[in-house]
Amino acid sequence: MSSSLTSLVTGEEASIVAIQADEVLRNRLMALGFRIGQRVRLVRRGAFSGPLQVRIGGTDIIIRGRDAARIEISRS
């Protein structure tokens, strides 16, 4: 079962299975380390539906919910 990155709870980890973004955002995400198969962990959520802080490998990234929704993950 795959769901979006926004569905993670704080501290939870999952694998990226797909990135449904236009080319520009896709390139940006790739350059920051979002790649199929990579493990990603939700570190914290900003208050008032603020951005998410996620960790991929050695990099921390802040990403808005709207953009995070384009990243599909699998919990298995």
Next chain:
Amino acid sequence: MKRIALLGMPNTGKSTLFNRLSGATARVGNWPGITVSLLRARVLVGAAIAEVVDLPGIYDLHGYADDERIVRHFLETQPIDLAVVLVNANQLERQLFLTLQLQELGFPVLLVVNMIDESRRLGIRIDVEALARELGLTAVGVSAKYGEGHNELLRTMAQLLSAGPDGRREVPADVVRRLSADDALEMRVNEVLCRSVARPYLVPEQLSDRLDRFLMHPWFGIPFFFVAMFLVFSGVFFLGTPIQDLMKQGFASLASVALEPALADAPPMLRGFLMEGLYAGVATVTTFVPLIVLFFFFMALVEDSGYLSRAAFLMDALMARLGLDGRSFVMLLMGFGCNVPAIMGTRIMRSRALRLLSMMVIPFSLCSARLQVFLFLIAALFTARQAPLVLLSLYGISFLTAFVTALGLRHHRRFVSDESFVVELPPYRLPTLRQIWLRGWLEVRHFVQRATKIIVAGVILVWLLTHFPAGTVPASAETYAGMVGRALQPVLQPLGIDERLAVALIFGFVAKEVVIGSLAVIYGLEGDALSAHVAQVMTWPQAYSFMLFTLIYTPCLSTIASIRAESRSLRFTVAAVVWPLVLAWLVSFAFYQSVLFLGG
């Protein structure tokens, strides 16, 4: 002279390396065919001087943010002899991409693995030689922050430069089309890393994480942020005010002991021009330089520590509702130093709509030049206990006017963007004193260079306007300045701004640094004498109204020029000048008239 381009992703310590190489001798260079300015420096590499160009940090060569376009355009038009690519040792798996892209384009590449001190602490072992061998290029490991590996880097750069051909290399045409598929590069990166990097299985919890649990707390994060900014400003005043007082005394005694006796026999007109014009104006402005210098050093500290990215995270929810994002907020903060670099900083945004909206609000940032004016007037008209609160209220209004402007414009079709907000969050780093010094010094020098020319010119012009036509009483209604001031009275009198202050405001349009200098010339006084006089001729509501107007109206000519250059739109630039002017009038009018009404 051979040319070296410095490239790398954001947050790799590129500026730190550049500053270390250049030793703060960098100049803003202009490039044929490139409209933006890039930093460059002449550096002794081996036996010859080479030119090192600091290109903006970018994630890859495909991108369409202005920064990425600038780098691509530079590589396509300016021949280089060596591409020095900086990567963060802790993030090799994603950073090597840019290196491979450049290698693929045929550039002679020197890979610099930076922050090896940090990766050692994290237990990551990097075999730089193996990495170089696998990639088929030259590589060195350095810590730009502490200078580790610096000599080896210079040696390697010299070797590569002398190995290359003497003539200019060809530039690659159409960079985007020539890059091969990412997948192939990705496979290569993985292979290379397997053979050259050993990572510990579990990375222990870092100090950064512990700090973030408090500093990025959903409830305490934002209050703490404002406390931190308040501490920065208090620190500036605590350290700077005594120095400022000393300088005031110094200037006053220099005038009474040396200059006045020396000029005793000079014609009165010349003496007046030199003492009450040039000296009073320049001396008054100069006493604020220590405060500004300290301010830039503190800003460099905050910026290099990684805390600004946290501010972007904390404020993004609010900024999103204003049609902006966390980066716009960081630019607003940068604008507290000077609006010009903040306007240029919006280049990291890809969407033009978001850039334009950010550029519309940045000029409301209370920059260090405006700070000078406020410090002077607040010290003259308010008690020491009221002073911090008055200044804080002005910072509040600075944010408020920016937010209200964004709120009003966010639905306009020119400003609606679908820009994504995905940014890296670097770990906290304690910058070294040397780093802060170099960064701060660069800013300070830029500020002083800009300010001195404008101040001297402004002060001279104000003196001429307030002393001619010949035979009039200085600064009276019969002088040119008086005429201009009087002509503006119908507009400015309801704000409590008299003819003389109106003249100062006109010069503030050129640069806010001139405002206090022109007051000094208009009243023919400097330092404490000027403060005392201002306190007599102005009431506090008049002073506050004047400060509100100064805060909100058109920042300065340099900012306008930057907005024009960055937006490439005359219409937008006109709007960015007119709206703040209107808003300034409305706010000052509302304030002054309410006080008159309430106070009777």
